[in-house]
Amino acid sequence: MSDTVEKVPTAEASSSSVEASITGENTEPTTTTEKTKWGDVEDDDEEESDAVSELKYLSIKDEEKPESILDEPEDSNIKAVTSGDTPYTSASRFEDLNLSPELMKGLYVEMKFEKPSKIQAISLPMIITPPHKHLIAQAHNGSGKTTCFVLGMLSRVDPSLRQPQALCICPTRELANQNMEVLQKMGKFTGITAEVAVPESNQGVTTARRAPVSAQVVIGTPGTLKKWMAFKKLGLNHLKILVFDEADHMLATDGFRDDSLRIMKDIERVNPNYQVLLFSATFNETVKDFVQRTVKSPNQLFVKREDLALDSVKQYKVVCPKEQDKIEVIKDQIMELGDIGQTIIFVKTKVSASKVHKALAEMGYDVTSVHGSMSQEDRDKIVKEFKDCLTQVLIATDVLARGFDQQRVNLVVNYNMPTKYETGEPDYEVYLHRVGRAGRFGRKGAVFNLLLENGNDKEVMEKIERYFGAQVKEIKSWNSEEEYKGALKEAGLLDE
Ligand code: AMP
Numbered sequence: 001m002s003d004t005v006e007k008v009p010t011a012e013a014s015s016s017s018v019e020a021s022i023t024g025e026n027t028e029p030t031t032t033t034e035k036t037k038w039g040d041v042e043d044d045d046e047e048e049s050d051a052v053s054e055l056k057y058l059s060i061k062d063e064e065k066p067e068s069i070l071d072e073p074e075d076s077n078i079k080a081v082t083s084g085d086t087p088y089t090s091a092s093r094f095e096d097l098n099l100s101p102e103l104m105k106g107l108y109v110e111m112k113f114e115k116p117s118k119i120q121a122i123s124l125p126m127i128i129t130p131p132h133k134h135l136i137a138q139a140h141n142g143s144g145k146t147t148c149f150v151l152g153m154l155s156r157v158d159p160s161l162r163q164p165q166a167l168c169i170c171p172t173r174e175l176a177n178q179n180m181e182v183l184q185k186m187g188k189f190t191g192i193t194a195e196v197a198v199p200e201s202n203q204g205v206t207t208a209r210r211a212p213v214s215a216q217v218v219i220g221t222p223g224t225l226k227k228w229m230a231f232k233k234l235g236l237n238h239l240k241i242l243v244f245d246e247a248d249h250m251l252a253t254d255g256f257r258d259d260s261l262r263i264m265k266d267i268e269r270v271n272p273n274y275q276v277l278l279f280s281a282t283f284n285e286t287v288k289d290f291v292q293r294t295v296k297s298p299n300q301l302f303v304k305r306e307d308l309a310l311d312s313v314k315q316y317k318v319v320c321p322k323e324q325d326k327i328e329v330i331k332d333q334i335m336e337l338g339d340i341g342q343t344i345i346f347v348k349t350k351v352s353a354s355k356v357h358k359a360l361a362e363m364g365y366d367v368t369s370v371h372g373s374m375s376q377e378d379r380d381k382i383v384k385e386f387k388d389c390l391t392q393v394l395i396a397t398d399v400l401a402r403g404f405d406q407q408r409v410n411l412v413v414n415y416n417m418p419t420k421y422e423t424g425e426p427d428y429e430v431y432l433h434r435v436g437r438a439g440r441f442g443r444k445g446a447v448f449n450l451l452l453e454n455g456n457d458k459e460v461m462e463k464i465e466r467y468f469g470a471q472v473k474e475i476k477s478w479n480s481e482e483e484y485k486g487a488l489k490e491a492g493l494l495d496e
Contacts, residue, residue: 077307078122081300083133088125088299091116097124102189103154110185117144117441119301120151126299127152132240132275134298136247136291140310141281141436142443146182146405149243149277154187156241156275157216162193164235168219168243169263171256173198173376174383175245175403180219192216197224197234199376207231222250222259229266236267239274246402247278248287248429251294254422261294281308281436282429306469308432313412313439314491317449317461318475325478326415326450327359333484334413334448335365335393340493341410342386345395346434348416353395356415360393369395402433405440410493412438414449417460426460428467446491448475 082088091097093115094107107113116124119139126135127148139145153166170176180196187194195213197220207227213234218225228234242264249255267274276295283291283302292298309315320326330345347353350371357369368391370382379399386394387406394400398418418430438445449472451457465472475483488494 077303078118078139079302079304080122081302082126083297083299084131086129086131086133088129090121091125092121097128097155099151099155100190102191103151103187105189106154106186107151110188111147113147117147119143119145120148123148123301124151127275127277128155132156134276134278134295135301136278136283136288136295136298137301138280138283138303139301140303140308141433142310142405142440144441145279145281146179146245146403147186149245149279150179150183150186152277153217153241153243154183154190154192157190157192159191159216161238162214162216163238164213164215164218165238166217166241166243167225167239167263167267168217168245169222169225169250169256169260170219170245171221171249171402172399173221173379174400176219176221177380177383178403178405179245183217183219187217194219196220197228199224207233222256222263225263226259229263236270239267239271241275241277242267243277244279246280247291248280248283249402251278251291252287254420257290264294282432284429305467309468309470310436310439310445312442313435313445313447314487315435315447315449315470315472316475316487317451317472318478319451319453319458320478321453323452326452327356329448329450329478329484330356330413330415331360331363331365333479333481334411335360337481337485337488338494340488342389342391342406342408343393343411343413344400344404344409344434344437345393345413345415346401346418347395347397348419350397352416353397356395360395365393366391367393367395370400371397372399398430398434400437401430404437406437407440407443409438409440410443410445412445412447414447417449417451417457417464419460424456426463426467428464431464432468444492446488446493448487 089096094104094113099107119137123135123137126133137145137148149168153168157165168179170179176196176198180194183194193215194217195215197218199221208231210233212232213228218234225234229236244250244260250260251257264276276298278291278295292300318329320329334343345356347356350373353369353371357367360367368382368385370379374382382391382394383400385391389408401418412434414434418427418434419425420427435447438447449461451461461472464470473487475487477483485494489496
């Protein structure tokens, strides 16, 4: 058995997607939107399911923790609703999961994990135990969801069968690449092969001429996956498990609902007994309801909306008289305050990204920016530099709002508040995901929301506070160094 997870190189011409949409019996009418799909296209510009037969609340007591282990988000009370009569015992140790020695080695030696996080302890038995029921799982940002589905996929693949057996669909190329890295690391000793399916702009062979996929795990974005399927390059006959990362976005009407349903139907046709896993930190009521009607008899894990905000990340708001003052805040109050780790500045459009980038660069700051209109290579390069800590400040549109895992990000700045393109209403889910880029796995973090005096920023902020029942403290004078220092000290990012 080989001792690496092979990443089979992709050879594909630049992105184009074979557009097809279906309306399944559970499909709600879709609205046409121009925005917020982030995967293969450019961006910019309580009621419980009937299938539930058993309801129980699981909360796992923290055992004595070695000093080196970080605290997970508190309030991780995850409400578990199981379907059918399979008993599940939460796994307090990875040993409880009956994993192969190769996978155990990956977890301990490569990942350097010591014990499962709460979401892992609860969800992994549900994923791994026959009859392999579907799972809809919500858990806090940065609490270890990726491991749940990556380990789920790896544990279900038969290494001797050289056919695609597990498929993971993500909204962005960055997330697909990141998940692939985790899979390669975790599965290093298993010999399981994997291939990433994201748009490439290299001069490789076109999809029509490429060889059929033989990798056992495929992780990709919807457009490329659909194209591979349309060209009969991705066989589905042996597919056992389908994962939706950022599932609420993947099944939202203004996300990738049509693509996701199409892929599910295609798999179901040849393989009715496949397992679907849906993971996200957010499931608004509309999407939750749709998902519960679409996926039959799932096990379900949910977190109350009020419990979703991370306690370890302190949130602040600052009212700035003028647009230019936001730049002054970033420059004078944030970047000059010493080593506070890496920072992501979220903006709404590529135009704002360029403006902020230019303003900070002209003042001599070394910043980079990423948005969906950049070439694939540039996007990958900028993200890699940031992940390798070669850059400290990254300006990003919401292509990086979800899932992006960089443990050294301590600070998130909302230069523009997240709002829905069509209505201007707050985008609550995106707000929560942006906040979740800081404070990974219980680390400390801070968020500064920069609000313009005029316009609707203040109203958007108020609505967000109300929605999450969150306390967002105000920095009373936008240019007071003392107040920012105080905030960063309170957040644990500056020494007293
Ligand atoms: P995720 O929410 O999956 O993006 O994970 C957030 C961060 O927590 C990642 O950097 C993981 O490597 C880390 N992590 C996940 N599970 C564990 C674990 N059981 N022990 C320690 N760190 C973990």
